[in-house]
Amino acid sequence: MMKLPIPESYWVDENRFMAGEYPASYNPESARRRIEAFLDSGIRTFIDLTQSHELVPYESLLKEQAEIYDLKVSYHVLRFGTITFHRMRR
DSSP, X not given: OOOOSSTTEEEEETTTEEEESOSOOSXXXXXXXXXXXXXXXXXXXXXXXXOTTTSOOOHHHHHHHHHHXXXXXXXXXXXXXXXXXXXXXX
């Protein structure tokens, strides 16, 4: 079993699907360490279920950290609607 990146995370389906607390933080250095811990533990998909006004966004930080790991960042799931074809192609 892969190591948990933060204490507030758990395996829903061991080594396949993890859930946990919001990965970022109001403190930029803490947020960077938390995102890095997820990437170090092999997590490659982040699904952000928060609204943009609820917590500090972490997309730009995730992109910076993903670049270090040579990973591509995809976009979040839209709520209350369907995604447009144009957005899917990005």
